[in-house]
Amino acid sequence: MTTTEAGPRVIAVTANLLRKNAETAALNREAFRNQGILAVNVLSSPGSGKTALLQATLASLGCRAAVIVGDLATDNDARRLHGAGAAVVQLTTGTLCHLEAEMIQRACAELDLGGVRILFIENVGNLVCPASYDLGEDLRVVLMSVTEGEDKPLKYPKTFKTANVVLISKTDLASVVGFDRAAALENIRRIAPQAVILELSARSGTGMDSWLAFLEARRTSRHDGP
C-alpha cells in the first residue's frame, strides 16, 4: 500500500537490502557453527519481558553466554543485563526499527566469544519489522505476554510464522488480566504450527525450568556435547 509511483523502486531497494542481509546472515550462521555457539534471536513487542527473561535465563544457565541488545536509544537493557555473568553489547539503532545481520557481525567483533556457548540477541521491541531480517540465528524466539491479548499471532502473522519458539510470558498476570489461555494457544497453533510453545513467568520463575532445559537440549544436540 505504498504509492504506485514510488512502489517499484522501493521494492527493488528493499529486495537488494534483504539479499545483502541474507548473505551476511549466512556468514554469521557459519561463524556461529564453527565456534560451537547457539544463536538465539529474541523478538517481541516493546515491554513483553525480553530483558527480564534474559536476566532470569543468565542467572540459571549452565554454560557461558553473551548478549547483543538492540534498542533505538538508551543502554538501559545492557545495564540491566550486566553483572549477570555474560558479556553484553548494546546496539543503538537510532530510528531503525530492527536489527540487521551486519550489525550482529560488527557486534560480535566487539565481544569476547571465547568459551561462549549461547549468544542471545535481544531485538528491537517491534512485532513487525524484525521478522524480515535473518540475523544468522539458530533459533527465533517470539515472546507474547499475557497482558497483550490473545490475538497477537493473527494480527502479526509474519513474526509468528517465522518463530521456532513462542514463549507466552508474564503468566503470573494471567488471571488478573483474564487471559484466555485456550484461545491464545489455538491462535499460536493456527499461525505457527511449527513452533514449540512454552509458558513462563520470569518474575515468579514458573516455567523457567522447561525453557532452560529446552535451551540446553538444543545447544547439546547442535554441538554433540558441552
Next chain:
Amino acid sequence: MTTTEAGPRVIAVTANLLRKNAETAALNREAFRNQGILAVNVLSSPGSGKTALLQATLASLGCRAAVIVGDLATDNDARRLHGAGAAVVQLTTGTLCHLEAEMIQRACAELDLGGVRILFIENVGNLVCPASYDLGEDLRVVLMSVTEGEDKPLKYPKTFKTANVVLISKTDLASVVGFDRAAALENIRRIAPQAVILELSARSGTGMDSWLAFLEARRTSRHDGP
C-alpha cells in the same frame, strides 16, 4: 545502520515517500478542518489497549464519531468496534508497519463522514515506524500501558517526542505489576514535555471522564461549538 552501499539510495527513496506523505497529510488536514472533524491518531505498542480505549470512548462520547483501524492482518479490531455507534473502516496493511496519509485519504472516501465530529485513527501496533508518518491528524495520542515498563519514552523517543497526548493505560494493573508511576511520569516529561499526560483504565473506567472532557474541549475549541 544500513549498509553504506545501499544507504544513500534508500535515504533518497524514503525522503521522497515522506515528502509525498506530507503533501497528502496536508490535504487530509485541510479536508478535516473544512468538515469540522477533529482527527485523532492513536499510536502504541501491540496490546497497549488502543481498541479497548476506543470502545470505552465511543460508548460515552457526546458526538458522532468514525474510526479507521489499521492492522497488518485481520478485521478483529473493526469487529470489536462495530456496534458502538460509529462508522468503522478496517485497513489491512499486509507487511507494512505503519499507516500512511494516502491510506487515510482512501479510507475517508469509503466512510460516511456526514455529521462526524471526531475521527479516530487506530494505527498499526508499533512504537517505531508510525511516528514518521503524518496522517493529517490534529492530535497524536500515544498509549503506554503500565505493564510495558516505565522506560518506554526513553527507548522509543521519536514516537513520544511527536505526541500531543501521552495516555498511561491499564492503570487498574499498576499495583499488581509494581508500576513506578513517578519514574514513568519523569520519563514522559523528559522526552515529551509538550504532551498532555492522562492516566486511565478503559476496563475499570477510572480516568475516562478526564479523557472524554479533554477530547470534548479540543473538539469545541477547534470548531467553536458542536
